[in-house]
Amino acid sequence: MFLLGLAYSCWQANADTENKKELSMRLQNQEAIIQEIVDECSLKQDRNPDTVFMEWRVKLEKAPTLLRPFQIDQIVREARGRLSGAG
Numbered sequence: 001m002f003l004l005g006l007a008y009s010c011w012q013a014n015a016d017t018e019n020k021k022e023l024s025m026r027l028q029n030q031e032a033i034i035q036e037i038v039d040e041c042s043l044k045q046d047r048n049p050d051t052v053f054m055e056w057r058v059k060l061e062k063a064p065t066l067l068r069p070f071q072i073d074q075i076v077r078e079a080r081g082r083l084s085g086a087g
Contacts, residue, residue, distance in 0.1 A: 030075055033060070037079040049083060 037056050041049045053076050060072045067075075 030071070030078075033075055034079045034082070037076070038082050041079070041083055049080070053080065 033056075037052065040056075041047075041052050044052065056079075057072055057076060060067055060075065061069075
C-alpha cells in the first residue's frame with residue numbers, strides 16, 4: 001500500500017509539473033500575441049484600433065491555438081489596456 005501511495009505521489013507531482021509547463025507556455029504565447037496586437041495598432045495609426053482588435057479576435061477564434069473565448073477576451077483586454085496606458 002505504501003508503494004502504491006508513493007507511486008501516486010510521484011505521478012501527481014509529474015502531472016503538476018507538466019500542467020505548470022503547459023500553463024507557462026500558454027502565457028508566453030499569449031504575451032507574444034498581445035505584443036503583436038499592440039505593435040500592429042501602433043504601426044497602423046491610420047486605422048481604428050477597434051478594427052484591429054476585431055480582426056485579431058477572428059484570427060484567434062479560427063486558429064488552432066486551443067484558446068477559449070474568455071482567454072481571447074483577456075488577450076484583447078490586455079492589449080487594449082497597454083495601448084491606453086501608452087497613449
